[in-house]
Amino acid sequence: MARSDVQLMLDVKAGDEQSFTLLLHRYRTPLVNFLYRMVRNREQAEDLAQEVFLRVYKAREDYVPSAKFTTWLFRIATNLALNSVRDTRYQRMEISLDAPVTVDAEEGDEKTLDVAEKNPNIEQHLVEETRKKMIRHAIEKLPEKQRAAVLLHKYQELDYGEISKILQCSESALKSLLFRAYETLRVELAPLVAQHGK
Amino acid sequence: MSCSRMENKILGYVDGRLKESERLEVEKHLATCAACRLRVNEFRAVSSLLDELPVIEPSPAFDLRVHARVAALPVKQSWWAWFPAPRVAIAAAMLLLATVWVGTRPNPAPQIAQDDIPVLENLDVLSNFDVLTELPQPVQADDGGQANPQM
Ligand SMILES: [Zn+2]
Numbered sequence: 001m002a003r004s005d006v007q008l009m010l011d012v013k014a015g016d017e018q019s020f021t022l023l024l025h026r027y028r029t030p031l032v033n034f035l036y037r038m039v040r041n042r043e044q045a046e047d048l049a050q051e052v053f054l055r056v057y058k059a060r061e062d063y064v065p066s067a068k069f070t071t072w073l074f075r076i077a078t079n080l081a082l083n084s085v086r087d088t089r090y091q092r093m094e095i096s097l098d099a100p101v102t103v104d105a106e107e108g109d110e111k112t113l114d115v116a117e118k119n120p121n122i123e124q125h126l127v128e129e130t131r132k133k134m135i136r137h138a139i140e141k142l143p144e145k146q147r148a149a150v151l152l153h154k155y156q157e158l159d160y161g162e163i164s165k166i167l168q169c170s171e172s173a174l175k176s177l178l179f180r181a182y183e184t185l186r187v188e189l190a191p192l193v194a195q196h197g198k
Numbered sequence: 199m200s201c202s203r204m205e206n207k208i209l210g211y212v213d214g215r216l217k218e219s220e221r222l223e224v225e226k227h228l229a230t231c232a233a234c235r236l237r238v239n240e241f242r243a244v245s246s247l248l249d250e251l252p253v254i255e256p257s258p259a260f261d262l263r264v265h266a267r268v269a270a271l272p273v274k275q276s277w278w279a280w281f282p283a284p285r286v287a288i289a290a291a292m293l294l295l296a297t298v299w300v301g302t303r304p305n306p307a308p309q310i311a312q313d314d315i316p317v318l319e320n321l322d323v324l325s326n327f328d329v330l331t332e333l334p335q336p337v338q339a340d341d342g343g344q345a346n347p348q349m
Contacts, residue, residue: 024264032256046260053264058271135247153209154248160215175206182209186240189247196243 005069013060020060024053030156031077037151038081039088040140048080068162075166078148085144131192138188146181153178199227204234212241 003011003019005026011019031052035045055076139147145167152163164174186193204227210216211224228235 020268021261024261028256028260028264029253032260033253036254037251042254046257046263049256050260050264050267054267054271057268132250132252135251139248139251150248154245160210172206175209178209179205182241182244185244185248186237189244192247193240193243196246 006065009056009060009063009069010065012057013063020057023056027073028053031073034074034077034151034156035081037139037155038078038144038148039084041088044084044088048077048084051080052077067165070156070158071162071165074152074156074158074162078152078166081148082144134189134192138185141188142181142184146177146184149174149177150181150185199223201227201231201234204231204237208234208238208241212238212245 003022005023008019008023008026012023028049031049032045035048035052036042039045039048052073056073139150142150149163149167152158152166158166160171160174164171167174167177169177204224207216207220207224211221216224228238
C-alpha cells in the first residue's frame with residue numbers, strides 16, 4: 001500500500017531523500033497546474049512550484065503532522081501565488097504605460113492561428129480553441145482570492161474545511177467567495193452555459 | 199428556506215457536498231423556486247465547463263531543478279547562525295554613522311544620526327548572509343550622506 005503524505009513527510013524528516021522524491025512526483029502536476037492558473041505564466045508557475053517543494057524540504061525538521069499535508073502544501077503555494085500576482089500586477093501597470101500589447105498573451109493564444117492554417121478542419125478547431133480560451137480567460141479574470149478558491153475546490157477537490165484553512169477565512173466566507181465566483185463565471189460564460197443543456 | 203440562504207448551499211448541492219438534511223432542504227426550496235432551479239442548472243454547466251480546461255505537464259527538467267535547488271541549500275542552518283547578521287548590520291550602521299560624523303560638515307547636529315536610524319534598522323531587517331559578502335557596500339551611502347545635507 002502506498003504510504004500516506006504524512007508518512008512520507010515524516011520519512012523525509014528522518015532523512016529519507018527518496019520519500020521527498022515521491023512527494024515531488026505526487027504533487028508536481030497539481031501544483032504546477034494550480035500555479036499556472038493563478039499566475040498565468042508557465043515558466044513562473046514552474047519556478048513557484050519548485051519554490052514550494054524547496055520550502056517543504058527546508059521545513060522538514062520542524063514538520064509536525066497537525067494538519068493535512070495538502071492543506072500545508074497548498075497554503076504555501078497559495079501564498080506564493082497571491083504575492084506573485086500582486087507583484088506582477090504592479091509591474092504590468094508600469095509596463096502597460098509604454099507597451100499596451102500582448103502582456104496577457106500566453107502560449108495557446110499565439111498558436112491558434114498557426115495551427116488553424118495547417119489544420120484542414122479549421123472551423124471545428126477554431127470553435128474548440130475559442131471555447132477553451134473563453135473558459136480560461138473567465139477563470140483568469142476572477143479576483144485572485146476567488147480564483148484560488150475555485151481552483152482548489154474544483155481541481156484539487158479539497159473540502160471546505162481545508163480550503164478555508166488555506167485561504168485563511170471562515171467556511172462561510174469561503175462559500176460566499178465561491179458563490180460570487182460562480183455567479184461571475186455563469187455570466188462570463190453565458191453563451192457556453194446556454195448551449196450546455198442542449 | 200429563502201433564496202438568499204440558498205446562496206451558500208447551491209454549489210455544495212451541485213457537487214454533492216451537502217449533508218442529507220441540507221440536501222432535502224435545498225430540494226424543497228427548488229421545488230417552488232424557478233430562479234434557484236435555473237441557477238442550479240447554470241452552476242452545473244459552469245462546473246462541467248471547468249472540466250474542459252486542459253491539464254499541463256511540468257517540463258522534463260522540473261525534478262532536476264528542484265533537486266538542484268535542494269542541493270544548493272546550506273548544509274546546516276542552526277538558530278544561532280542568524281546572529282552574525284544583526285552584528286554586521288550594527289557594524290555597518292556604526293561605519294555609516296562615523297562617516298556622517300567625520301564628513302565634510304564641521305558641526306554635525308545629533309539629529310542627523312537620529313534621522314538615519316530608521317534606515318539603518320531597515321538595513322538590519324533586510325540583511326542576511328548575502329550582506330556578509332558585501333560588507334563595504336553601506337559605506338557608499340557616504341555619497342548619499344554628503345549629497346543630502348538637508349538637516
Ligand atoms: Zn430561490
